[in-house]
Amino acid sequence: MTTLTEDKHAYSGSTNNRVVYDTKDLNLWYGQTHALKDINLSIYEKEVTAIIGPSGCGKSTFIKTLNRMVELVPTVSTSGTITYNDKSILDKTFKVEDLRTQVGMVFQKPNPFPKSIYDNITYGPKIHGIRSKKVLDEIVERSLRGASIWDEVKDRLKENAYGLSGGQQQRLCIARCLAIEPEVILMDEPTSALDPKSTLRIEELVQELKKEYSIIIVTHNMQQAARISDKTAFFLNGEVVEYDKTDTIFTTPSDNRTEDYISGRFG
Amino acid sequence: MTTLTEDKHAYSGSTNNRVVYDTKDLNLWYGQTHALKDINLSIYEKEVTAIIGPSGCGKSTFIKTLNRMVELVPTVSTSGTITYNDKSILDKTFKVEDLRTQVGMVFQKPNPFPKSIYDNITYGPKIHGIRSKKVLDEIVERSLRGASIWDEVKDRLKENAYGLSGGQQQRLCIARCLAIEPEVILMDEPTSALDPKSTLRIEELVQELKKEYSIIIVTHNMQQAARISDKTAFFLNGEVVEYDKTDTIFTTPSDNRTEDYISGRFG
Amino acid sequence: MKYVDQTLVHKRMNSRVLKNNILKQVFLIATLFGLAVLAILIFRVVTQGIAWIDWNFLTGKLSTFPEKAGIMGAILGTSYLMLIVIPVTLIIGVGTAIYMELYAKKGKLQSFIATNISNLAGVPSIVYGLLGLTIFVRVMDFGNVVLAGGLTLSLLVLPIVIVAAQEAIRAVPGHLSEASYGMGATKWQTVKKIILPAALPGIITGAILAVSRAIGETAPLTVLGIPAFLLPFPEGIFDTFTALPMQIYYWTLDASLVDEYAYLAAATIIVLLVLLFILNAIAVIIRNKFQQRY
């Protein structure tokens, strides 16, 4: 374990933070497939919450439900409630665009737009109506610094984002997400397409970001969850088997299945 | 281990059978990739020879070289010699069609033609000039019996082969191969796409077939190799690391790498 | 007992392999046949027409005297037609494609429109001519002017643009629009700022192919009643006009009046083919140059 793990211990005490997300009996179906079953989870502010579990257990589905991106699949139907800052977000009257402005998302494969680095960052602010060149310039610098990629790209802001390496692209995507100053950042296996060095940088970044943001991160890499998260939820077949402090989950899980899964991978 | 393994022991004594295939310093390149390196192997009549080794080691390449199917890849080049029944078959003057009439092949994924069961079997005999309906009928029955699938399909010979289950399709492909009465049958992971029950049937069939045919079988399933083969060749990175009686290979391999590989999998 | 007699098989093998080798050559010849015809066609046209192409021919007015005749009027007519075809097909074609790919719910209406588009693609161009004659020339009373011709040709090539745009939109990876939605962008913002720009090279390629089809179309124009002899250059979309393929048609017909008209037709064909070649080259360049790596 790296020194970062120790950092984590420093933060994991803060469990009595405010709750940002709260799900009650959340169920989700893709057509007939029951992908999420009675999920009850509270997610806390300015913590890193990791979601782990085997492939197909519903991790991606769950975090995509938190910003209602899952609705892009037309066959999706849900029941139960999710409250975000005490507002029920699954209501059809709730504007998804508002929600997604406050909840950023980083995807598994880095997905910058085929535009310049500058345009990638300003995309969000612009669609939300910010036009002033000065303000945009400032946002660009701040976001890129926030994602600790500023020094690498500051001289090539007008170049196409596809010229960056995979790890840089992913940090650019994080910066893009920071540009609209969300409260929560969802990350779906943000490092699984990256090499170990880039992965490390992102992990460090996540540690940094949680000072300002609440972060929910899906990962299939158990060590990663252990290294960077405060809480961990273990999903299996669409259910939450166990949800607790990361320490607890990895040292004294209360459910056999959790133990099996974790040890099976650590082997 | 099943009873089949004991059968094998009964046959494995016949090592002083006639040599059907003999390769001398066989090398093969796909463009720049050196896929087979100095292969020297003698393969004996009416035995089951298993080829094992990790993915990408050149198993498929090797058995496809034996009937020159590998030449379908345009970038392939070879050196060295292969003699089949004392004829050098890598000569460009040697007619591949002749060779392939005497050497049948069964593929990893069952690949029946999108025709009736009957037409699948008679395809080979017909292209080789057999026209008589009576003879063809007889060939169909004999081949299907030989592949022990006759009873299952005898009432639906005119139906499309795609109506069969995967295991049945694979036995049909074996029957199709038997219909031209080859001397050697090459099998490239014939059971890897099948369920355990179908796999067992094919294994039994192989035991049956070796009374009449010489069989070379690629498998990534160590147990299968142990169960059904008389000789085993272990390939690694395009080289033959060890080639011996299956017993010897699986009990007292002379090369460390063989041992590592076998134990790693049996684990 | 053996049914397959290996020695017999071996004996017949020579002739089977020979047959294969011979037919391979036959197939090659068949493939080259089409190309040979193309070569002859181009050779014929060029040898007949190239001597007639000069500055005056390209920029001059039509004339009954072959050596004075120019095709600027037809070039302008064709250009004006395209001035209508390009925006009309782009707006309708891309709009339809966006609707079909991004807005329409999978269902009866969507598959009805899809079937309809694929049927339209197979309607003979002469029938579009009659449609144009009835609707644009008569009912809307535009007369046989550029506007009527342009709209007729637009409808004719519309399916090509729609299909090309649909394919281009489908090729835009879903993770790009997901990223946009993830930032709180609305659907239209995502379409406008992410999907369309990414699909643009494909759309433009399709539009160019559609335009090159429209440029060569003759049959619908013959139905619209394009004047056989017209000197003044069209100056707008409400003017009567002639177009390159119509000029070829009339000169071919009138070759019995004046032999040299056949050469003028050939010369005009050269101009038309060069134009098409340039357009297609541009399409290829766009396709290769702007193909995105996602």
Add this chain to the structure above:
Amino acid sequence: ACGGSDSEEENNDSEDASSESANAEGDSESAELEGNVVIDGSGTVYPLMQRLAEEYMVNEQEGVSVEVSRAGTSAGFERFLAEDGTDFNDASRLIKDEEKAKAEELGIDIMEIKVALDGLTIVTNPENEWATELTEDQVKGIFMGEYTNWSDINPDWPEEKIQTYGPNENHGTYEFFYENILEEQDLVSDINLQQDYSTLVTLVAEDKNAIGFFGFGYYDNNQDKVNAVGIDFGEGAVTPSLETIGEEGPYANFTRPVFTYLNVGMAEEKAQVLDYAKFVAEEANTFAGETGFAPIPDEEAQAQLEEIEGIE
């Protein structure tokens, strides 16, 4: 090229006056006209009309667009006798009573302008060395199907089937032939009738046993491809030529006037139509020869011009 276009300009009143100042080109004091003149009709008359239109647009009125089409006399009349119809219709025959009636019904006032004389020419293949001369009756017989083989006409001629050709019913030429020469007796049933004269010329040029008919202009332009048959009207064979064609000349029986019909209403409405009508009446004889027609007598031309000048 043309000298005599200096007469009538004063008629171009009102709206054109303003545009006059714009560019008064050197050669003529005529007012600048604009707009278009739409002409359809006879394919036979087309070459002459096309020539006149070109001359008019190049040397007289650059601002006017004269559009000439050639759907055929009959199809042209249908377009002419319609609301918003064409301004002129070229015709290689006289207007028919039905057509006149229709014009009256629609209230269209039309004026007949005789533009030239055409000789209906009987043509054969150049390889045909036997039938270089035929009597008028033989021509009729051939096209009515009385003779099947050449040898039926003259035993010395080949025993081969006569193949007849002609323009189809779209054309005034067909009607003239049917009405004035065959006197409304049916044509042989297997006659090959074509829409396009170019096709027709090619067909005759390439069929050894062909015999066909069309206007002199098409023969004139294709003398290397087809032969004209000399016709014996009773006083020895006459071949058509600009000299023999004429209402009084030796080829008179096969001579027909060709016309263009003017929509008078259009001429009253549109100055350019009127101006063009005058131009045609005045200049047709100048260009008749080079496009394969015989000119009409000068007095007749003058009379027509005056009649047009009467239109206001």
Add this chain to the structure above:
Amino acid sequence: MTTNSGSEKKSAVNVREMIAEKKRKRNFSALTEKIIPILLLIIASISILTTVGIIYTLLSEAFEFFKRIPIWEFISGTVLKPLSQEPEFGLLPLLNGTIISSVIAMLVAGPIGIMSAVYLSEYASEKVRKTLKPLLEILAGIPTIVYGFFAFTFVTPVIRAVFPAVEATNILSPGLVMGVMIIPMIASLSEDAMTSVPNSMREGALALGATKLETTFKVVIPAALSGIISSFVLGISRAIGETMIVTIASGSSKNFTFDITQSMQTMTAYIVEVSGGEAPAGSTIYYSLYAVALTLFVFTLIMNLLARYVSRKFREEY
């Protein structure tokens, strides 16, 4: 390392607030979101309107025609003399011309197209295929008027030089040239169908000692049959609808004959001829255009539906 993200935050720019403020503008954008789909639906329905327009014009004018000429007389009539004093409107000469020219075209395009497809998909190396296929597709991009010119000024004279009995305008020459024009369509679509036959199928046959030829004809082509057939049907549809080549090179005789050395007229060429210039509205002959066009439309519609049916129905499972 990331040191300054926290401090930067406190700068003058507060994005969250700015966004919240701009949100009032959202009402407008919410309206856009509602209008756009409707607008797009309207645009998409233009293609339906086109079809409706085609069917409406053809039907309404053809209806007028059938009031004058009984439909049966039209369909079964062997004589077409639209302009004659006693006009007759028999469809059969045109139908005959259309069918014969299409048959000739398919006799050229079918075998040559399929042989090209076989060569490109089974025999040619990747490099050769990549050069030959686009070259072949140039043929499909040549305007038909150019083919017409070519048929009339080159192919016909060549045919006549060899067979003098052939007329100067005949159905044979445009039929052949039309065939050449259709070759790339059949070659390309059939080639696509054949390349999508999985290689395992070929391997299965080759492993039995079949030659490439036997593999192609007994395995690949049968497996790709639906694609090949639908390419044929589309080819026929194209031939039926082709206009300029026949108009220019086949003359306008309304012969009801099966003699391909003679001039015949197709439905499409009839439409061009009769409308020639501007069809006079109101006459029977004017309406006949639409009756013929309706027939043509129905023919191609059937062909297109057939092509879709074939490619769906006979799709091989593999």
